[in-house]
Amino acid sequence: MKKIIFLLTILSVFSACAQKNNSTKIIQTQEKTKDRMDTSKLNETVKKAFDAWQNGNAEVFTSYFTTDAKLYDDGSPRDFKKFVKDACGHEKFTTIDKIENEGKEIFGQFHTESWGDFKTYFKFSLNSEGKFDKLEIGQAN
Structure with missing residues (x-):
C-alpha cells in the first residue's frame, strides 16, 4: 500500500510539472501573438x-x-x-x-x-x- 501511495505521489508531481510547462507554453504563445499584432x-x-x-x-x-x-x-x-x-x-x-x-x-x-x-x-x-x-x-x- 505504501508503494502505491508513493507511486501516486510521484505521478501527481510529474503531472503538475507537465501542466505548469503547458501553461507556460500557452502564455508564451499568447505573448508572441500579441507582440506580432501591433x-x-x-x-x-x-x-x-x-x-x-x-x-x-x-x-x-x-x-x-x-x-x-x-x-x-x-x-x-x-x-x-x-x-x-x-x-x-x-x-x-x-x-x-x-x-x-x-x-x-x-x-x-x-x-x-x-x-x-x-x-x-x-x-x-x-x-x-x-x-x-x-x-x-x-x-x-
Missing part, C-alpha cells in the same frame, strides 16, 4: 473596425461602413453583409506583418475554420464622411 500604425477608424473584427463583433464592425459598402475578394465582388455574417467571429488575423497606405491596409497571417491559415490582406477605403465604402480582401503573396 496595431499602433493603423488608421484610427481602421483600428476600431479591426478590433471589432478580431473580437467577433459584427455589429460594431459594420457600423464603420456605409450601408451600401462594397466588398471585393481577390478582385471579385462579394456580398459584404453575407461575408461579415459568415466570417466575423470565425475568422481573424493571427499576425500583422505589414501596414500600408496611411494605416488603411493590413497584411498578415489569417485563420479561417474552413480554409486554414494563409497570408491575406484587408484594404479599407474611407469616404469623405469618415466611413468605409469599400473593403478589399484577398490572399497576399
Whole structure:
C-alpha cells in the first residue's frame, strides 16, 4: 500500500510539472501573438473596425461602413453583409506583418475554420464622411 501511495505521489508531481510547462507554453504563445499584432500604425477608424473584427463583433464592425459598402475578394465582388455574417467571429488575423497606405491596409497571417491559415490582406477605403465604402480582401503573396 505504501508503494502505491508513493507511486501516486510521484505521478501527481510529474503531472503538475507537465501542466505548469503547458501553461507556460500557452502564455508564451499568447505573448508572441500579441507582440506580432501591433496595431499602433493603423488608421484610427481602421483600428476600431479591426478590433471589432478580431473580437467577433459584427455589429460594431459594420457600423464603420456605409450601408451600401462594397466588398471585393481577390478582385471579385462579394456580398459584404453575407461575408461579415459568415466570417466575423470565425475568422481573424493571427499576425500583422505589414501596414500600408496611411494605416488603411493590413497584411498578415489569417485563420479561417474552413480554409486554414494563409497570408491575406484587408484594404479599407474611407469616404469623405469618415466611413468605409469599400473593403478589399484577398490572399497576399
